Amino acid sequence: MTLTPTLEEARRRAGQDLIPVSASPALDAECLLACATALTRTQFRAHPEAALEAPAWACFQRLVERRLSGEPVAHLIGRRGFMDFELQVGPAVLIPRPETEHLVEAALEQPAASVLDLGCGSGCVAIALARAWPEARIDAVDTSEAALALARTNAHALSARQIRFHAGDWYAPIRGQRYDLIVSNPPYIRADELAPNAGDLRFEPQQALVAGPTGMEALHIVIEGAPAQLHPGGQLWLEHGYAQGPPVRDALAAVGFIAIETRHDLAGHERISGGRLEAS
Numbered sequence: 001m002t003l004t005p006t007l008e009e010a011r012r013r014a015g016q017d018l019i020p021v022s023a024s025p026a027l028d029a030e031c032l033l034a035c036a037t038a039l040t041r042t043q044f045r046a047h048p049e050a051a052l053e054a055p056a057w058a059c060f061q062r063l064v065e066r067r068l069s070g071e072p073v074a075h076l077i078g079r080r081g082f083m084d085f086e087l088q089v090g091p092a093v094l095i096p097r098p099e100t101e102h103l104v105e106a107a108l109e110q111p112a113a114s115v116l117d118l119g120c121g122s123g124c125v126a127i128a129l130a131r132a133w134p135e136a137r138i139d140a141v142d143t144s145e146a147a148l149a150l151a152r153t154n155a156h157a158l159s160a161r162q163i164r165f166h167a168g169d170w171y172a173p174i175r176g177q178r179y180d181l182i183v184s185n186p187p188y189i190r191a192d193e194l195a196p197n198a199g200d201l202r203f204e205p206q207q208a209l210v211a212g213p214t215g216m217e218a219l220h221i222v223i224e225g226a227p228a229q230l231h232p233g234g235q236l237w238l239e240h241g242y243a244q245g246p247p248v249r250d251a252l253a254a255v256g257f258i259a260i261e262t263r264h265d266l267a268g269h270e271r272i273s274g275g276r277l278e279a280s
Contacts (some may be wrong), residue, residue: 003051004051004052004053004054004057005051005052005057006048006049006050006051006052007033007037007039007044007047007048007049007050007051007052008048008049010033010052010057010060011026011029011030011033011044011048012029014028014029014032014033014060014064015028015029017064017068018064018067018068021067021068021070022067028067028073029064031073031077032060032063032064032067032073032076032077033060034077035059035063035076035077036052036056036057036059036060036063037052037053037056037060038056063076063077070200070202070203071203072095072200072203072204074089074095074200075089075090075091075095075203078090080095080096080122082096082100082101082124082128083101083104083124083128085127085128085131085158087122087123087124087127087154087158088122088150088153088154088157089122089150090150091203091204091205092144092146092147092149092150092205093121093122093144093146093147093150093151093204093205093208094121094122094185094204094205094208094209095200095204096121096122096124098265098266099239099265099266099271099272100124100125100185100239101128102239102263102265102271102272103125103183103185103237103238103239103272104125104128104129104183105263106237106261106263106272106274107125107129107181107183107235107237107274108129108132110181110235111133112129112133112136112179112180112181112234112235113133113135113136113137113180114136114137114138114178114179114180114181114231115129115133115136115137115138115139115179115180115181115182115183116138116139116140116141116174116177116179116181116182116183116229117129117138117139117140117141117182117183117184118141118170118171118182118183118184118186118222119141119142119143119170119184119185119186119187119208119218120140120141120142120147120148120151120165121142121147121151121185121208122147122150122151122154123140123150123151123152123154123155123160123163123165124154125183125185126138126140126151126155126160126163127151127154127155127158127160127163129183130155130160130162130163131158131160134162135162136162137162137164138160138162138163138164139163139164139165139166139174139177139179140163140164140165140166141165141166141167141168141170141171141173141174142165142166142167143167143168143169143207144205144207144208145167147205147208148165148167151165152165170218170221170222170225171225171228171229174229177229178229178230178231178234179229179230179231179234180230180231180234180235181234181235181236181237182222182226182229182230182234182235182236182237183236183237183238184222184236184237184238184239185238185239186211186218186219186221186222186238186239187207187208187209187210187211187217187218188211188215188216188218188219188239188240188241188244189209189210189211189215189241190210190211190212190213190214190215191210191211191212191213192213193215215241215244216244216247216248216251219238219240219244219248219251220251222236222238223236223238223248223251223252223255224251224255226255226257226277227255227256227277230277231277232277232278232279233276233277233278233279234276234277235274235275235276235277236252236257236274236275236277237272237273237274238272238273238274239271239272240270240271240272240273242265242267242269242270242271243270244270245262245270245273248262248273249262249273252273252274252275253275256277256278257274257275257276257277257278258275258276258277258278259275259276260273260274260275261273261274261275
């Protein structure tokens with residue numbers, strides 16, 4: 001009879017194996033072990049000497065093998081933390097990242113009674129705003145039906161029931177409506193910029209990543225369409241690439257935004273920009 005390893009042995013061995021493919025191999029190993037055993041990380045740290053059950057050991061080995069092939073941990077376990085909650089994720093949506101939490105933080109600085117989230121993906125931004133502003137009217141748009149299905153599931157699980165989800169291309173589903181706030185994390189990568197071996201990005205929807213030849217195509221659509229959808233004095237906040245701050249600020253100013261600001265991510269890069277629509 002083949003003996004299975006202890007929790008600590010399995011965790012340590014996988015952490016070593018994952019070093020070539022992960023920037024956080026020990027954390028990856030712990031997350032996959034928690035998934036395979038249905039234990040919390042606190043529980044298996046409290047009992048490192050416990051042996052894995054054979055089914056859990058087999059499941060853990062399969063998860064580690066898939067991670068070694070490059071699959072994101074978030075896809076393997078089916079969820080990802082964002083702000084103070086957890087979301088279901090999958091190949092149909094971008095994996096929520098810390099940079100996008102900065103988008104939420106910027107948006108929350110000025111209360112809004114009506115919000116539009118363009119390119120909502122997993123629903124992370126719309127849900128975060130709905131949890132902060134339970135009385136707000138929130139519309140969320142995405143062109144992907146698969147992404148919207150997942151976003152609806154997340155919103156229901158997190159009791160963000162005031163969000164109305166719309167399928168369509170950018171502003172098309174909500175023409176004629178106006179908002180106090182528009183937020184968006186649109187595609188902003190150039191078509192020639194995404195390396196074929198670019199880590200987790202290989203497993204994420206390319207239409208949510210790649211904007212076109214310049215990387216600014218989607219950003220221009222969002223910025224140029226915003227004045228017709230905002231109340232006077234309304235705000236627009238966008239996530240963008242680390243080198244796109246100057247052209248995004250120029251584009252905002254060109255269509256009548258004032259009080260334009262840019263925020264930096266944890267690496268010190270320009271990442272979030274926005275402004276207020278000048279009252280006519």
